[in-house]
Amino acid sequence: AQSVSQHNHHVILSEAASLELGCNYSYGGTVNLFWYVQYPGQHLQLLLKYFSGDPLVKGIKGFEAEFIKSKFSFNLRKPSVQWSDTAEYFCAVMRGGADGLTFGKGTHLIIQP
Amino acid sequence: DSGVTQTPKHLITATGQRVTLRCSPRSGDLSVYWYQQSLDQGLQFLIQYYNGEERAKGNILERFSAQQFPDLHSELNLSSLELGDSALYFCASSVSGMRTDTQYFGPGTRLTVL
Numbered sequence: 001a002q003s004v005s006q007h008n009h010h011v012i013l014s015e016a017a018s019l020e021l022g023c024n025y026s027y028g029g030t031v032n033l034f035w036y037v038q039y040p041g042q043h044l045q046l047l048l049k050y051f052s053g054d055p056l057v058k059g060i061k062g063f064e065a066e067f068i069k070s071k072f073s074f075n076l077r078k079p080s081v082q083w084s085d086t087a088e089y090f091c092a093v094m095r096g097g098a099d100g101l102t103f104g105k106g107t108h109l110i111i112q113p
Numbered sequence: 114d115s116g117v118t119q120t121p122k123h124l125i126t127a128t129g130q131r132v133t134l135r136c137s138p139r140s141g142d143l144s145v146y147w148y149q150q151s152l153d154q155g156l157q158f159l160i161q162y163y164n165g166e167e168r169a170k171g172n173i174l175e176r177f178s179a180q181q182f183p184d185l186h187s188e189l190n191l192s193s194l195e196l197g198d199s200a201l202y203f204c205a206s207s208v209s210g211m212r213t214d215t216q217y218f219g220p221g222t223r224l225t226v227l
Contacts, residue, residue, distance in 0.1 A: 044218035051213050094212045099169050100158025
């Protein structure tokens with residue numbers, strides 16, 4: 001079965017630190033990849049998505065992600081985090097054909113001022 | 114605000130009961146998705162509708178059913194409720210239901226089964 005793995009369940013960083021959240025998926029066919037964020041008390045919001053083309057994708061709020069096909073990975077990065085980045089981050093995969101998103105378990109990110 | 118609305122925000126009920134959760138998609142979106150978020154299972158896809166027709170099914174239990182009405186709002190019906198059905202239920206909508214679409218999520222309905 002298709003699965004999505006997020007390596008870190010909890011991450012604590014200080015402001016201005018660099019961030020990298022890992023995401024690996026197990027599906028071998030064509031996939032579309034997404035990162036969603038859920039700020040405290042808010043709904044899930046799309047950070048960025050990858051369908052094809054340039055494997056380095058830029059999203060909102062300074063986030064970017066790199067698709068490495070050979071590693072089945074789609075890691076999220078931000079060079080300098082802010083306190084307001086404290087949130088739950090979800091990696092998700094949509095495989096070819098009609099289907100819903102398969103989500104990872106999420107990473108709870110806490111940024112300390 | 115994503116433009117997707119869900120009612121009610123909270124629902125508390127007893128085992129064996131039946132409840133209905135409602136979702137209104139963003140204006141112009143034809144496809145609706147339902148997801149369940151629980152502590153042990155995480156976020157799981159339940160079912161997708163497009164313009165009134167069922168398009169895809171995920172891990173939806175037989176006790177659960179959904180429909181999408183002509184005005185495009187959707188309802189998720191949960192029956193014979195069990196303690197393990199306690200979860201956050203999200204609705205999402207997208208323009209065409211294609212895999213390249215962005216899904217916009219609602220605020221969720223928190224269901225507590227006592």
